[in-house]
Amino acid sequence: MKKIILVAGLLYSALTFAQGAPDYAGGLKVNINEDGSKYFRIISWAQVWAQYNGDKPLDANGNEQSEIDFTVRRARVLLYSQISPKFLIVTHFGVNNLNAGSMSPTGTGDGSQMFIHDAYVQYNLGTTNKHAIGGGLHYWNGISRMNNSSTLNILTLDNFRQGWATLGLADQFARPVGVFAKGAFGKLQYRVSINDALTNNLAVSNVPVNGGAATYNGRDLLGGKKAGKTFSGYFDYNFLDQESQFLPYKVGTYLGDKKVFNIGAGFFSHPNGSVVADVNGDLSGENVSIFAVDAFYDAPIGGKGSSITAYAMYQNSDYGKDFRFGTTYETGSILYGHVGYVIPTEKETKLQPYVSFANRQIDALDDNATQFGIGANLFLKGHHSKLTLEYQNLKYATADAVGTVTLQAMIYL
Template structure:
């Protein structure tokens, strides 16, 4: 009875730990239920929600020829993340939620696909030394770049650069694979590597046609023996303050809470992940093509003075090979250059702080002569660091005949 009373008391009182990544004077780490006096055995629970109002500056028509409303609302993310340790040598993490619930994905009784919660992450990990860990499950220890490992709790821009989640829905489940991973560090060099099963289903459900471009569904078409595995890794060298490597989620901006300068490089390989048809219409001959993605990037985040001003800057170059002339949605064989920079104005941490920012990305494709160019201009209002913030952003995207202009206002609360 005494143990039950202590557990309930811990749940109600919510013991906290400080988390520098969130830059909030009112936050000390979320709900943490201690199972012993020194807190080394615990369960920690984190919850967050991002709600958007989006105004499309361009008029459009629906499938029935009716004019669409230019104003729409979106529950961009609703998530719960839990992780626990009863021994410092192992950890279990569970992360579930939903994404982009809007008028198109709502269902009358909440049973439609868009309304459903699903697991984003479920993995177990074991320490094999002071600075090295192995684990397995549905995990987010991705390769390629920092943004392919981006946390959705503390992004500087309204959302992540979509093309940086380079395999989302193609070989994985919402940027997560099932497999095994290893992570750790050698002094200032951090690493994460993984071997995973490729998903048997893909958003790219097209059929390869004779003499045509590649399609990304090699696992489903060629089978798991030939196209069933993916390989990923990311390595970054930390010149100044060392970032946490405890969880895989990379911080978007520290708001001057750390002085960080990292240079990284990463990769993703999926042998025979794509398929082309080298035969004819009457005699198809399906062949696998390797998917290979490589990137180099740099991240800088530092205070500029003692009065609260700070700068955040990031840049990445990414080479994408999804197979011959591949082009599907935002993804295609070619190259990408992306960067963003933001500046936090001076001010007291206990009061609202503002961070204007600008982002720009250009993506070239082998299949077409046009580049996809994306420009974002926005401002964050941090009322309590990342734990309570508003983001206003204008985004323009141009690609071929597409010229999209959207203004978004997002409210986020994170506990």
């Protein structure tokens, strides 16, 4: 009997995963009992980039760099399983940004290595399973929809980088280790968590300058008792169709398969997460506080498979006094939005042009960064097979604007 169930599960997956359903109906699902209450599912995907940038600076040896580069942007495997409707385990691993600069001769270097993205357990509560608690390395983040976005069905080429507002500063690649609770009260969905802050973060080697800007390395410099915990939450009200909260990953575009209109708000708090030094060199902590409000709309429009997707977000980021980390993170505020439209067609292949815009106000520079993107997704099998071409232009404060053209090929099974 088990062999029959296994074969049936494999056949079912082979027939359904190519439909491109953005609500994770695809993947290799194998039932291990007759009613399907015990199962495991595997999802695998890869995104490959060819990128042109004619504005690159000289390398460390003073030589010109290549204008065209190739990158394995993501190669991932996600496995989740249930032994009953009450228990769930999620494991997610893979590699990111594998290119000429991160590869190693025999595949043993840090940049070549796969690592764990998610590894958590979840326990459903009550008779309706609408609420759950869990723990581990998880993605039940706060702040905004973008800070919880899936990489399988982003509308634009990639997620707006500042949307992952704590990646590498307080967590491992947008995943903290801690405990979470999630669920819904009617149409209001919630996710909240308490987590350990990352000690060895991107800014761990920064040293606070006397009377200068804050550095985000509170746990390293002040210790775990003062700066060891972070707190986050996100709440969104689903006015129309209810979105799934089975997994933490927020869909970027449904291609008109749902009619969704959500308004959300969220926060992130890290007491003493940043550090400043007074004129005598004495250290003290500054609280890191981030909050955002956003809105998401996705619905069919007109006929023949056309649809519209729109998203807008305002985020206020306080990483400490005049904090800046490269051109990625800074204390200030962000206004971001994008919109995409699926052109009407009765064919399986669909074209979705889109535009995006961001304006970031930077306290330390008393200036702004603006980012504009225009591109299109060509869906060959829904989200399961698509090509994306995008031009993006970034103007950071007084620096010259940088334009980049990227072609992405993506397949997920």
